[in-house]
Amino acid sequence: xxxxxxxxxxxxxxxxxxxxxxxxxxxxxxxxxxxxxxxxxxxxxxxxxxxxxxxxxxxxxxxxxxxxxxxxxxxxxxxxxxxxxxxxxxxxxxxxxxxxxxxxxxxxxxxxxxxxxxxxxxxxxxxxxxxxxxxxxxxxxxxxxxxxxxxxxxxxxxxxxxxxxxxxxxxxxxxxxxxxxxxxxxxxxxxxxxxxxxxxxxxxxxxxxxxxxxxxxxxxxxxxxxxxxxxxxxxxxxxxxxxxxxxxxxxxxxxxxxxxxxxxxxxxxxxxxxxxxxxxxxxxxxxxxxxxxxxxxxxxxxxxxxxxxxxxxxxxxxxxxxxxxxxxxxxxxxxxxxxxxxxxxxxxxxxxxxxxxxxxxxxxxxxxxxxxxxxxxxxxxxxxxxxxxxxxxxxxxxxxxxxxxxxxxxxxxxxxxxxxxxxxxxxxxxxxxxxxxxxxx
Numbered sequence: 001x002x003x004x005x006x007x008x009x010x011x012x013x014x015x016x017x018x019x020x021x022x023x024x025x026x027x028x029x030x031x032x033x034x035x036x037x038x039x040x041x042x043x044x045x046x047x048x049x050x051x052x053x054x055x056x057x058x059x060x061x062x063x064x065x066x067x068x069x070x071x072x073x074x075x076x077x078x079x080x081x082x083x084x085x086x087x088x089x090x091x092x093x094x095x096x097x098x099x100x101x102x103x104x105x106x107x108x109x110x111x112x113x114x115x116x117x118x119x120x121x122x123x124x125x126x127x128x129x130x131x132x133x134x135x136x137x138x139x140x141x142x143x144x145x146x147x148x149x150x151x152x153x154x155x156x157x158x159x160x161x162x163x164x165x166x167x168x169x170x171x172x173x174x175x176x177x178x179x180x181x182x183x184x185x186x187x188x189x190x191x192x193x194x195x196x197x198x199x200x201x202x203x204x205x206x207x208x209x210x211x212x213x214x215x216x217x218x219x220x221x222x223x224x225x226x227x228x229x230x231x232x233x234x235x236x237x238x239x240x241x242x243x244x245x246x247x248x249x250x251x252x253x254x255x256x257x258x259x260x261x262x263x264x265x266x267x268x269x270x271x272x273x274x275x276x277x278x279x280x281x282x283x284x285x286x287x288x289x290x291x292x293x294x295x296x297x298x299x300x301x302x303x304x305x306x307x308x309x310x311x312x313x314x315x316x317x318x319x320x321x322x323x324x325x326x327x328x329x330x331x332x333x334x335x336x337x338x339x340x341x342x343x344x345x346x347x348x349x350x351x352x353x354x355x356x357x358x359x360x361x362x363x364x365x366x367x368x369x370x371x372x373x374x375x376x377x378x379x380x381x382x383x384x385x386x387x388x389x390x391x392x393x394x395x396x397x398x399x400x401x402x403x404x405x406x407x408x409x410x411x412x413x414x415x416x417x418x419x420x421x422x423x424x425x426x427x428x429x430x431x432x433x434x435x436x437x438x439x440x441x
Contacts, residue, residue, distance in 0.1 A: 001073070003016070011312040033051075067097050128290070148263070149254045163251075181237060220245070303361075328348075370420070381422065
């Protein structure tokens, strides 16, 4: 067999395997011989039927097996002969494959790019202070109290953080929203709902809660709101100004619980200072976690910026499609319609491709660092991954392992992911760290 390698790009190669007539004849004869050993034909003992009869009886099966064997041999020989680090098989082209005739098989592959590792020690990273401030601690404790708050009916005017029960009916330029968006009645006319007055989070109708302060039970008011241009929940309302006729049905005041023994016990603390200590530790751990994530991002971006090679096209396209699927799923869960996504498909694809290319470049660099630093995936790493995934999916670890072992491709993918993750942690550990100064209070 003759193997010829052709360069299509820095990372794409064409491997042309040529077999002469004698080689195809020999391969075909070997296949017929194998079938003859197993063939069962009337009037003959197993394996004793004439070769010609076997070849005629199993002509279709022999032809398919012959084609597969020639293709497999050509592919394996091409890879072995080229000594290339193949990352992905892009295409396989076969000409006529007939016994006694020359055959040519062309295998197009994407290969590991050749590049020098960038300097990955001492990459500068910047992190935020991790010490919890008194203001942050107080805010967390207030949120704890808010989670257990009661709401008492009051006769006074509504004030910030109160809850108002109200009815509303909206219109745009005099036309009822019920007619503009009949399938979204909740934005058009509601006989009863609750809205927080000047709450931190936006309510159902953008800006409505910010205009309820000062209203008492029985009050009526027309409130003008502006729907954002990017309002995806109801496309017909996006960018429009609407007027809502509101009637207040009830006002309730948020009553926070006292920080008493029961409250402290619920939050695993003996006294107020113990509660503050617990909150301080939790805030610090959260900030440390954010810092680790931010360092990983900074280090990854620094490695990508130092890259001096082109990423293999097929890997980039695979990652692009993966990013695109994730983005579309996320947006559709948030209420973005298929029509809106279709209208932005060119921009979506461009952004996904940019992210996909960055992923591939960082993965290739980290894989090479792992090789140089002799990073490996240990049993402990796999056990930790299995335990975490089993807990997330609600499966028993043994069952999860059993399912995992059925899919070798998934298993290899997981091992590669763990390897790259460990390598990134190693590079982060070698980075220099600068802490930003805490903002003046």
